[in-house]
Structures are given as C-alpha cells and as structure tokens.
Amino acid sequence: MAFKDNRQFIEALERTGDIVRIKQEVDWELEAAAIARRSNEMQGPACLFEKIKDYPEGFGIFSGGIASYRRLAIALGLSPDIPVRDMFAEYERREQHPIKPVVVKDGPCKENVMLGDDVDVFQFPAPLIHDGDGGRYLGTWDIVINQDPDSDWTNWGTYRFMLHTRRALVGQPLPLSHLAMLLTEKYVPANKPMPVAVVTGADQLSTLVGGAGYRIGESEADFAGALAQEPIELIKCETSDLLVPAHAEIVIEGEVIPRVTQMEGPFGEYTGYRSRPGGDGVICQVKAITYRNSPMITMVSLGTPIDEAGVSGGITMAMAYKRRLKKLGLPITDVSLPLEGACHVVVVGVTKGGNEIAQQVRDALTSRRVPITKIIVVDQDIDVFNFGEVLHAVGTRCHSVRGVMIKEHPGRGNPLTPCYSTEERAHGLGATALLDCTYPLDWPENDLPVKSSFNTIYPESIRQKVTENWQRYGFK
Amino acid sequence: MKKEYVTWLVRDEQLMEEQELELTIRDLTPGREKYTGLNVKAILSSSPDKLPDGDILWIRSGTGVLHPQPWAIKITGDLGEFLSRSPFNYADLLAK
Incomplete structure (x- = not known):
C-alpha cells in the first residue's frame, strides 16, 4: 500500500509506534532540529512538531520520516521488521518497473495560493537546523524540480535551499549536479531564467527518489511510481509548466536567475560535519507559493548517522552501484x-x-x-x-x-x-x-583458511541437533 | 535599541576595520523574518566605542564558528537583493 502523502504515512507510523507528536510549542530556531537530531542519534522515532514559535497553529515540521530502515519499510508498505536484505531485494524488484505519473487537475497542494506581492517565504516555519548554519533551510528533505526544455526529461533532485528574502531562496546544488547541468547547458546560453519548483513535504518515496542517482534523461517521478506501485499524481504549477506532486505540503515556484548569486551556507551536511564554508549559491526568485491547509515542512536534521539522508543514500546509492556493476x-x-x-x-x-x-x-x-x-x-x-x-x-x-x-x-x-x-x-x-x-x-583451495563460525565449521547434523535442542539446553 | 546582525566570513582578511567594505549580513531581529539576508556597504570596528552609532555584528567563521566578541557595524549603503555575478563558472562547466 502506498501513501499518497505524509499525512497518511504519519497515521501508519502512529499505528506502529514510530512517531511522536509534539504538541508543546518548540522554537524553529534550533530547538526543533535539536530534538529531531537527538531522536536520530538515539535511533528513536520520527517527530511531528505541531506548534512552532512565531507561527499559527497547524503550521508544522515533520522530521525523521524514513530515518531508519524500519520506517523506510513502512513507507514501502512492507513489514517494519522485514530483514534489510529482503527490503533491498523488493526495492530492486520494484525499481525495474517504472510507472509514469498521471497529471491531475486539482490537488491538495493548491488549497492555498500565494501570488505576486503576497509571496513571502517567511510565512512558513523554516528551521535553523544547526547553530552556526548560514540561514534557515526550507529545503532539506525536499525535491527540486526542473525541466530539460529540449526533451520530456523532468529532473528531480534533493538540493538544500535556505531563505534569503521574502521572495528569494538561495541554494547549493553542486556544479556537476543535473540541475546545474541543465542550467549551464540549456538556459545560460539562451540567457533565460530556469523555472524551478522547490517542493517540501512530498510523500516519502518521491522525496527518496529525488535524491537517487538516476541517469540523465531518466525521470525520477517514474521511479517514485515504481516504488509506490502506482502512478504518482502530479499537478501543473501556477506560474510555469512544471509538474509537481499534487499531494505535497508546500510548493515554492520560482526561477533560477543565471547571472546573480548570494552567499549560501555554511550548512551541517549529511557527512555529519559542517566542513565547507558558505559560498556563492543559486538564486531562486519566488513567483508563487501553493500549500495545503495546516502545512508541514519536511526537515532532515542532518548530522552524524543515522538520519533520512543516510538511509536514502544507503539504499539508492547501493541500487545505483549494483546496476552499474551488473551492467x-x-x-x-x-x-x-x-x-x-x-x-x-x-x-x-x-x-x-x-x-x-x-x-x-x-x-x-x-x-x-x-x-x-x-x-x-x-x-x-x-x-x-x-x-x-x-x-x-x-x-x-x-x-x-x-x-x-x-x-x-x-x-x-x-x-x-x-x-x-x-x-x-x-x-x-x-x-x-x-x-x-x-x-x-x-591460492590452492586446500590452503584457504577454514572459517570457524557456527554455520561453516560444524557438520549439518550437529548444527541441526544444536538448533533443535537450543531451548532444552537452557537458552531462551 | 541597537539592532543585531550576523555575518559569515570566508577568509579572515575580510575583517577590515574602519573602512567601507561590502558584505552580506543577516538580520537577527526576533520574529518570523529573523535571518533575512541583506547585502550592504558598511564600516566595521572591533571596538564598539569607535562606532558609537553603530549596531551589533556577530561574526562567524566560514564554517560557522562564532567569534566570542561581537563587533560594531554601521551600514552605509544597500547593495540590493542579489550579488551580480554567476554562481558557477559556466564556461568552465561547459568545457567539461
């Protein structure tokens, strides 16, 4: 069973005891992220922050959604206790059957529309995640969407984006990323701004594939459908032809302006360190924001293992490497x-x-x-x-x-x-x-060291006898 | 009431005193718009006495380590919302 949105997923996590709803007011400045980070480091549950300082009731932050293989299994509709090897095998099986998305005319992400002078990214409780970060990050566990103007390739990527001004985000896609590649090869020569959508709070599987290493020309939405085993519903942006997940919480529509920049970062990254100074970032000039009633930002409180980034990288990189090696x-x-x-x-x-x-x-x-x-x-x-x-x-x-x-x-x-x-x-x-x-x-076979483990050093008859008699020996 | 700002330095040599320089700062006024970015011309001083009409500037290293003592800042000009240069070296990337 696939979850169309985080709200359904959160209900599933509640049924399995894998989430804490935090009703007490928390500060968007460090406190929410510190709670999520501590829970990650304790291999604790996901966190849903329901009351954020300075913001209206209902404007929340959801963190740690798939910060464990157990919760990733739930997102995939599998048993939370499935062995990791089996989950990887099922993921690999599903990924081989991409399913094209469907375009819908209406969706929850259009419940509220902010346009023109009303646009203000500070209306959402973007967290300051680590003490010393260069700003408040609205985009951490996000999908950034852009389009190849010369083909039907839509690129989804997970790139960090922080608040700059009311109508501008600044992000740090790496120069060799697909986003930067499309910008450099297709929009800069034409001296055109590049439409983008920064989506926070899409369903977990869509966000997961946003960070996966698919090849140029492969659209991540098809693979999100593969994992969900049904088409992802997409809906057209208000100010561009980009298609975004219809059940997302918040969609920031904008344009990347090629010849301007702004200081971005530093930011504590998935490596568990803040290792790189801030630098010139990519500007997303915001033209519209659409969002659900009571919207939830999805936040990954990145740091030392384990968090969503480690889990998503753990499985998506393994799959990409396996494909490459098998090929x-x-x-x-x-x-x-x-x-x-x-x-x-x-x-x-x-x-x-x-x-x-x-x-x-x-x-x-x-x-x-x-x-x-x-x-x-x-x-x-x-x-x-x-x-x-x-x-x-x-x-x-x-x-x-x-x-x-x-x-x-x-x-x-x-x-x-x-x-x-x-x-x-x-x-x-x-x-x-x-x-x-x-x-x-x-090395001659007879010279190979003999591994002394229960499964390798004893004959089958002894292993069977020991296993069958285990409780009779007094073990529990 | 003095306003408070913060800046991140990429290199220590940016810490020049008592001469006008250009830098990006973020506004620390409490509330929803805290951390709004500003590109400004400003004069800095490590001793607040030398800029009595200045505001407070907290300084962080490139990787975000906070200097223990804040400096004083006097904003002398607005450089606009964005900086006029490219985020990437496009020619270099296209060559690759």
Whole structure:
C-alpha cells in the first residue's frame, strides 16, 4: 500500500509506534532540529512538531520520516521488521518497473495560493537546523524540480535551499549536479531564467527518489511510481509548466536567475560535519507559493548517522552501484552502504574475488562522481548487510600491503568530504582506498583458511541437533 | 535599541576595520523574518566605542564558528537583493 502523502504515512507510523507528536510549542530556531537530531542519534522515532514559535497553529515540521530502515519499510508498505536484505531485494524488484505519473487537475497542494506581492517565504516555519548554519533551510528533505526544455526529461533532485528574502531562496546544488547541468547547458546560453519548483513535504518515496542517482534523461517521478506501485499524481504549477506532486505540503515556484548569486551556507551536511564554508549559491526568485491547509515542512536534521539522508543514500546509492556493476558483467552478489559510514563506505560482495576483480569493481564505482572514500570487496560468504561480518573480513582477510589500493580521482571528488583539505575540495580532488578482502585466486583451495563460525565449521547434523535442542539446553 | 546582525566570513582578511567594505549580513531581529539576508556597504570596528552609532555584528567563521566578541557595524549603503555575478563558472562547466 502506498501513501499518497505524509499525512497518511504519519497515521501508519502512529499505528506502529514510530512517531511522536509534539504538541508543546518548540522554537524553529534550533530547538526543533535539536530534538529531531537527538531522536536520530538515539535511533528513536520520527517527530511531528505541531506548534512552532512565531507561527499559527497547524503550521508544522515533520522530521525523521524514513530515518531508519524500519520506517523506510513502512513507507514501502512492507513489514517494519522485514530483514534489510529482503527490503533491498523488493526495492530492486520494484525499481525495474517504472510507472509514469498521471497529471491531475486539482490537488491538495493548491488549497492555498500565494501570488505576486503576497509571496513571502517567511510565512512558513523554516528551521535553523544547526547553530552556526548560514540561514534557515526550507529545503532539506525536499525535491527540486526542473525541466530539460529540449526533451520530456523532468529532473528531480534533493538540493538544500535556505531563505534569503521574502521572495528569494538561495541554494547549493553542486556544479556537476543535473540541475546545474541543465542550467549551464540549456538556459545560460539562451540567457533565460530556469523555472524551478522547490517542493517540501512530498510523500516519502518521491522525496527518496529525488535524491537517487538516476541517469540523465531518466525521470525520477517514474521511479517514485515504481516504488509506490502506482502512478504518482502530479499537478501543473501556477506560474510555469512544471509538474509537481499534487499531494505535497508546500510548493515554492520560482526561477533560477543565471547571472546573480548570494552567499549560501555554511550548512551541517549529511557527512555529519559542517566542513565547507558558505559560498556563492543559486538564486531562486519566488513567483508563487501553493500549500495545503495546516502545512508541514519536511526537515532532515542532518548530522552524524543515522538520519533520512543516510538511509536514502544507503539504499539508492547501493541500487545505483549494483546496476552499474551488473551492467559491466562483474560477478557481484550484493552491494550495501553501512549506515554508519555516512554514504562514504561501500561494501561489494563477489562470487569470484582476487585483486583484478576488486580493481574492476573500484574502477566501475569511480568512473563518474566519487562521493565515496572506501570500497570494501568481500567474498560471497560475507553478508554485506552485516557490518560486523564485514569488519571481521577487513581485519582478517585484507592484506595491509597487497589488499589496500589507493587511487586518486582528480576532478571527481566530493567537496563535502571532511578529510579533504580546503584546497582539495576547491579543485574536486578525491581518492578512494580499495580494501580487497577476497582471497587471491591463485591460492590452492586446500590452503584457504577454514572459517570457524557456527554455520561453516560444524557438520549439518550437529548444527541441526544444536538448533533443535537450543531451548532444552537452557537458552531462551 | 541597537539592532543585531550576523555575518559569515570566508577568509579572515575580510575583517577590515574602519573602512567601507561590502558584505552580506543577516538580520537577527526576533520574529518570523529573523535571518533575512541583506547585502550592504558598511564600516566595521572591533571596538564598539569607535562606532558609537553603530549596531551589533556577530561574526562567524566560514564554517560557522562564532567569534566570542561581537563587533560594531554601521551600514552605509544597500547593495540590493542579489550579488551580480554567476554562481558557477559556466564556461568552465561547459568545457567539461
């Protein structure tokens, strides 16, 4: 069952005990985000803030929607207790069947319309998320929508946008992002402003795919439909032809003006650090705002793991990497990004290992942008979703000389990665360490160390006997 | 009642005193419009005595670390809502 909006999803979270409704007034300035952050760090529930200082009753903030794999399972209509491996398999199955969205004439996001001189982004309780951030972010767990003027490709991306003035947001899409690419290649040469919509409070699956790494020309709305197993309902903007999720809470319609800028940031990012100074951002000059009655901003209180960004990156990056590796015919079993690695560590299981295969995996994962810093390749007996097993393999099977391979990726590094110097970030310099935890292929089979785990070192008859008698031995 | 503002510095050399400079500040007046952005010409001083008619300016480093003592700021001009330069080096991006 798919949830058309966050309101239905919140009801589902209430049924499973995965959300706290906070009726006490909280301050949009740090307090709401601090509560959400603490809950994230305690692996606690999602938060719905129902009364925000300075704002009318009903103007809320919803945070932590899918800040755990449990709640992502709920969003996907699966059992909250489904094993992560099974959820990944179901996600992968659904993603292979994109469903085109449908366009509707009316939708909840049009319940209120702000136009012309009435436009004022400060009418919404955009939070100040971290002490020292460069401003109040209306767009964190958002979808930013823009259109290729020469094709039917609509791009959705998750880009941060903060309040600047009543009628202007300023954001920080990276120069190599699809948004920046469309702006640079299609609108700047024509000296035209680029229509955009900044959507906060769309359903969780639409927002999730907004941050996923689909290819140029692939429309995220089709994949949101795939995950929901039904078409996403879209509706036309008031001031442009862009189509936005009809059940979203707030839609900011505007234009990116190519030749002006404004200081944006700094901002505590998904890496768990505020590592990069503020800089010149992209201006979205706001022309209209449409919103639901009692609108809720969706906020991710980004920081150290685990939060929505880690969960969404954890699954969407794993899927994108798996697609890429399988397309190249590499002998992989599965791909995971341990949530604690803040989307910087990827684990790849292979049916056939060895240095050469491990390097082919590394080269495939680093052929484009390189947001990761560590690539761990393990044999198929290691469960890539069990980081305890993975760490055991890193410690015991990765040779510290021939198993560790460093490679630089000039121009493709992640400017948000905290271990890079200011100079490295400015020039997009980056590097990966490949940790090959597979046994060399030329080792004789009889020389391979025998793994001493319950499932590998005992005969089937003993395992069966032990399992069957477990409670009789006195275990509970 | 003095107004309060905050600014984020990208480089320390921006901290020049007693000469007019251009900077982006955010208005800390409590209420819904707190953190509205302003591009201004202003004179700064690390000692409020030297700008008795100035307001209060809190200073943060590029990554948001707060300097312990605020400076004084006297706004001398408005530079408009946006800064007239491109957010990206388009020529460089197109070349890639």
